[in-house]
Amino acid sequence: MKRSGLDVRPGWHSQEYSRGLNELEGYLLAQTEVTDALSSAEAFAGQMPWLTTAQREEVVRLYATDRLQISRAALQRVTDRALELQCQYSSRYHVLQLRLLGLFLSALTLFVVVLMILVR
Numbered sequence: 001m002k003r004s005g006l007d008v009r010p011g012w013h014s015q016e017y018s019r020g021l022n023e024l025e026g027y028l029l030a031q032t033e034v035t036d037a038l039s040s041a042e043a044f045a046g047q048m049p050w051l052t053t054a055q056r057e058e059v060v061r062l063y064a065t066d067r068l069q070i071s072r073a074a075l076q077r078v079t080d081r082a083l084e085l086q087c088q089y090s091s092r093y094h095v096l097q098l099r100l101l102g103l104f105l106s107a108l109t110l111f112v113v114v115l116m117i118l119v120r
Contacts, residue, residue, distance in 0.1 A: 033068065033071050034064075034068065037063075037064040037067040037068050037071070038060070038064050040063070040064075040067060041059070041060040041061075041063035041064040041067070042060055044059070044060075044063050045059045045060045045063070
């Protein structure tokens with residue numbers, strides 16, 4: 001099925017669209033952070049009216065750069081923690097799957113044994 005020239009059939013295309021939308025969202029969030037950092041830097045430099053134009057530009061540049069580095073570091077910590085939790089939860093889920101399989105096989109074995117006793 002096509003709508004507005006886009007192929008909207010289910011399948012691998014939806015994964016590409018999702019990936020593209022995620023990348024676009026990430027780009028927009030990054031641009032918002034840059035804009036916010038520059039706005040904050042301008043406000044900070046605005047509190048120092050004695051600065052020359054060159055000094056003001058340098059303060060704005062340094063402040064914005066520092067804020068973006070802090071944002072990147074915070075985002076990296078959150079990403080690292082999310083991956084760590086994903087690994088932990090995947091491991092726990094796998095253990096629970098194995099336990100459930102073991103319980104199911106034990107119950108099935110018990111059922112077969114009881115059935116064989118009752119059939120005799």
